Amino acid sequence: MTAAETGSPRERKTETRKRLITEAVLDSGSATAQDLATRFGVSIVTIHRDLDELERRGVVRKFHGGVTAQPSGIFESQMSYRLATMTSEKRAIAETALQHVHPGMSILLDDSTTTLKMVDGLPDRAPLHVATTFVAGLRQLSELTHDHNLTVIGIGGRYDVAHDSFVGVQTNEQVRGLHVDAVFMSTSAVSATDMFHQEEQIVALKREMLNSASKKYLLVDHTKLGRLALLKIASLTELDLIITDAGADPEVLAAWAAAGIDYAVAS
Template sequence: MSEESKTRTPEDRQKRISDVVTDRGSISAQELATMFGVSVMTVHRDLDELERQGIVRKYRGGVTAQPSGVFESNVSYRKKAMRTEKEAIAKAAASYVEPGMSIMLDDATTTASMIPLLADVTPLRVATNYLDALRKLSEYRGISLTALGGDYDPLHDSFLGVTCLECIDSIRVDAVFVSTSALSGRYAFHQEDRIVAVKRKMLEVAERRYLLMDHTKLGKVALHRLVPLAEFDLVIVDSGAQESALAEMKRYNVPYEVAS
């Protein structure tokens, strides 16, 4: 059975295409045309719509779900990427959480990897703008939840905007755990200004600040400068981090830990 036989409308086909791109990371327009039994021109129209929605990024001859300096991958792709590394980082990060603390998690899939580990660190108060985290944490006894509401964004599965910023500003927490898209030199970076605004506000209201980064994000930059790395109490990376990236953090006196 061809893929086209499963997709009776352009919307169905676009959903299937986004699933394929998310699974593979990148693929050519010709491959998609063959897979779905349609013309390359039809595929490009589908990709134009998916790019407009922010789900994929086109390049000459193909499409990708992978990030660039101006494009942040959608949450479906990020959930599947670097899982083992994220779990190691999350385990190291969770060691800094103690019963009775109040913590904040951003909408990053790296920080979300901490969630299964928090069930053993109760009682705990957790504040987050990430909808999937709210769903999962609501199932754990001993964890009190604060939802940081705002305008829901399906590409990030999180709440953003002015209302979210006001929610964050109304509380104070013992620690915040965030991740971002890129780290280079003395700074952390992200592609989207609205995400930058939320992460900056989260850092403002926390007593201690932790940055969780898998090694693919090190030595890279994105469109917007987030904050200087000096604002973090600790940067936690995985064992895949290159020595050059670690040496650069050491040169700038950035405290870091390599998760084993």
């Protein structure tokens, strides 16, 4: 049970406030410490203490004078924000991606909330071998293995709370030791020619995942298109297919078509 359920009245009040702060930041994307202090009727010192704890949990990211859940060219949005945004678009993209999964395949899923939407549809395509670094994905897959012919391969390493995933040298080495029929991944920024990410450790891992697969599928909702981030992962010409949603900018799609980059738009 949580502190909000078992602690003293003061602890329960503090946990309730942190939950409401989280909801407020996820809803708006960002907030200033002063606005939050005014909204919840507490001091700036108290708000900063709450925000420090929420940042430690990987829920939000602090900046001078406030807090954000939104991505930037240097930082990716936190897991809670990613799980709460573009859910219908991600579901449509995942359903289209599942059309490329067939019985007997081995597949690799990254730690994206878009590929997570594929998991519930995998039993219909069993038997499968499914590998992932994503702890949320492993939880869902482990439940499905009881009644379906799914062989789950958990790729370990150093746990990163912000991504709810394993990363680092050990993780990269384990991925390097695999060869799968297909990898399904997402990323935070995609231009007309390349895919990017803000974090060096994630870029290194995604490159290893691409190298380990015969077929390479990129799953990205339209909010990630026409954007740049700090580090390039790969050229889009290295991919077999990009799957996006109906909100995609027609100019981006036209640029892909002109460059001979295959894509599909999930309806």
